[in-house]
Amino acid sequence: MDSKTGAAGGAKSGPRVRFAPSPTGYLHVGGARTALFNWFFARHEGGTMILRIEDTDAERNKPELVEGILEGLRWLGIEWDEGPYHQSERTELYRAAAQKCLDNGSAYLCYCAAERYAGGDHAEEEGAGGKVRRVVRCACRDGKPTSAEGQPGVRFKVPLGGTTRFQDAVFGAREFSNEEIEDFVLLRSPRGEETAGQPTYQLAAVVDDIAMRITHVIRGADHISNTPKQVLLYGALGAEPPVFAHLPLILGADRTRLSKRHGATSVTSYRDEGFLPEAFRNFLALLGWSAGGDQEFLRTSELIGKFSLEHVLRTNGVFDRAKLEWFNTQYLQKLxxxxxxxxxxxxxxxxxxxxxxxxxxxxxxxxxxxxxxxxxxxxxxxxxxxxxRAFFSDEFSYNEAAREKFWKKEPRLPEFLGQLAGALEALAEWNHDACEHALRGVAEAAGVKAGVLINATRVAIVGEAVAPPLFESMLALGRERVTGRLRAALPAVQESCKA
RNA sequence: GGCGCUAUGGUGCAACGGUUAGCACGCGGCCCUUUCAAGGCUGAAAUACGGGUUCGAUUCCCGUUAGCGCUACCA
Missing domain, CATH: 1.10.8 (Helicase, Ruva Protein; domain 3)
Known part of the structure; x- marks a missing residue:
């Protein structure tokens, strides 16, 4: 069994974690945060990170749906040590586990394919709100199948009484009454030509976590309710459950779970918009976690160095794009x-x-x-x-708003800009102070404020009102470009002045 | 409906029984300034509500309310 996990490779001794996305075509923000925290944890602890694709559902078993996930992970710079493993290729393992449960009496065959839980001790009830209450036990469990037709699926036989507990590194000790846990399906009933059923998520996840010797299951808090089922399964398969660590959810601005409705939700869309991966990592790290102090600008190496599950929050957080942008500007400046x-x-x-x-x-x-x-x-x-653009190319246009703002103030602007071009050409030395001196000289002789000339020149040489300080821009562009662009702009300036 | 989780400014985080409740984003003002940013200073803005426990609760307990999650032969 171990040979199938590929676990022979790394000889690391630390904890083993996994990121186990379902192929949805792209890596969404919530998944990215989960992947990131797994990665931080693995790196911090000197452990191993495993990537596993949860594609037991035929709908999701498509290579192109996996590619989007990998693309997102690569952009984020998350490296995994093992995998990706595909659950769709490990079906026999899950069937064997289901058989083991059947053999040791912790599971039973269930024939209630169409009508779920048709019959049974806990028949359907009307809830107070008029909703149908979930039925938690099937009659098949007691060997009284409502129908013996068709192929049976396999259900887990949840103990009738007692409680199931587990330890959560984020939420603490958890305890669930077994009465509340349904007899969940392990193997779906076979379809068509199949002689054995396909595994469900619950089975496959636990079998793999055991096979891959996962020590810490770090995943979204939406799995808390699933966890007792899985703990029961660990017991039935004779394995010790891992430490669980559930992460709070990421919400949209309207405080509902982040989804397509909220616009950009795929991490690659942030890449395409021009965010830096490290800024994105920093931002995401602070959603549901903090180092404990006030420091927010944390490079990835620092994030790894400081990460601990103890500091993971239990409260859902809202994805705030404005703050993401702020992080991006910080990295753009400080990197x-x-x-x-x-x-x-x-x-x-x-x-x-x-x-x-x-x-x-x-x-x-x-x-x-x-x-x-x-x-x-x-x-x-x-x-x-x-x-x-004008810093990297000679092909640029004059920003309309900039023309309006800076080329209409002074009717004799074309004349002055021509003079400036001449003065710059005559300069013995081409440096910041010489340029400034030349420009101020032209302005003084013309009887206009230096700012008028400075702003007009900026538009002429870079086409924009927004640009670095003028004289530094001039140095970056070089004398020939600057004088050439000044002269080339003259007709356009003339036009603006007249208008 | 049932079960579970959560609750500090608009948002993200601090304060893990004693602070004038701190930082950051965003918003407003001032400074700097040749544009636009950045930066500096500064202002408005929060412990959901009600009970306990305690000399003392943002912090511990209970309840209420609200939000979210789960409640599939999806993951």
């Missing part, structure tokens, strides 16, 4: 420049602005300085190719 550069490079490649000359040597130096100049104003990666 060591060499860590940011590859991200910007990828962005410029996406927008077809990238030039190979920036990959090394003097070109790379210029690129690094320019990105550093731009980054205090950037909120998302695409900003590097939108309003920063």
């Amino acid at each position: 060591p420049i060499e860590e940011l550069l590859p991200e910007v490079e990828a962005e410029l490649k996406r927008s077809k602005l990238w030039k190979e000359e920036w990959a090394s040597g003097a070109g790379h130096e210029w690129f690094a300085k320019t990105v550093d100049l731009l980054r205090p104003r950037v909120r998302l990666l695409p900003d590097f190719s939108s309003w920063s």
Whole structure:
């Protein structure tokens, strides 16, 4: 059995955890947080992280649905040590386990395929609210099948009395009355050509957690109610249950569970918008967990270093996009420049602005300085190719609002900008102070405030009202570009002045 | 309906019996300033309600209310 787990590989001795998503086509935010916390825990403890695909349901057993999950994990930088294992390939293991339960009397064959729980001791009841109360035991359990037709499924035989307990690292000691636990299905009744049924989630998860020697089950709090069933199964299969750690749910702004209704819910959509993975990790880490103090800006290495299940909250949290954006700007500004550069490079490649000359040597130096100049104003990666475009390309347009704001104040602007171009060309040295001196000289001679010229020049050379300080921008662009763009802008400025 | 979980500003987190209830996002103001950001200072804003326990409750207990989760031969 062990050989099928692939557990022979890593020789690590620490805890073993798993992230076990169901293939839904993409990794959603809640799943990402669960994966992240498993990963933090494994890395912090020197343990092993396993990836397991829970595709026992035929609907979900499709390769393309798994790919989206892997894509999300890769973007987040979450590395797993084993897997991905696919439950759809381990069916025999689950059938054997179901048979074991049948053999030792902890499960029974159930024929009530169509009408669930038709008959039985706890027949249907009308609830006070008019709703149908769940029936928890089936007549088949006592060997009195309501129908012997068709193929039977396998149900777990939950003890009639007593309680089931487990330890939760987040929620503490939990205890459930067995009366409240239904006889859940282990193996579905065989369909069509099948001679044996397909396993359900409850069975497959427990069998795998045992086989893979999982020590800590870290998952969403929506599984708390499932846990007693699984604890019972561990007992029936003769295994010790792991430590459970349930994570609070992530809610949308309306405080309901995060779903497609709330817009972007797939992590790759955040990648596509231009968020940095580390900013996203930092943000997600603080949803349901804190290091205990006031520190919020925590690099991933710090997150791993400080992570502990004891500090996981029990309260559901709301996904606050504004704060995510704040984290992104923080990382954009504070990341060591060499860590940011590859991200910007990828962005410029996406927008077809990238030039190979920036990959090394003097070109790379210029690129690094320019990105550093731009980054205090950037909120998302695409900003590097939108309003920063003129720094990387000669093809750019003048922002309409910027023209309105800065090219209409002074009718003689074209004249002054022409003078400025000349003054800059005449400069003996091309540096910040020389440029500033030249511009202020032109402004003084023209009798206008320096700001008028500064703002008008900015629009002329970068096309935007939003840009880094003018003289630094000029240095980044170089003398020829600056003077060339000043002259090239003249007709457009003329036009704006007249209007 | 049943079972379970939770409850600190609008949001995310601190304070694990004694604090003028702290930090951050967001929002407002001021400073800085050639644009826009960033940054600094600053303002408004919270312990759901009711009972206990205690010299003392945000903190412990009970109840109420509200929200959420589970209640499938989905996971």
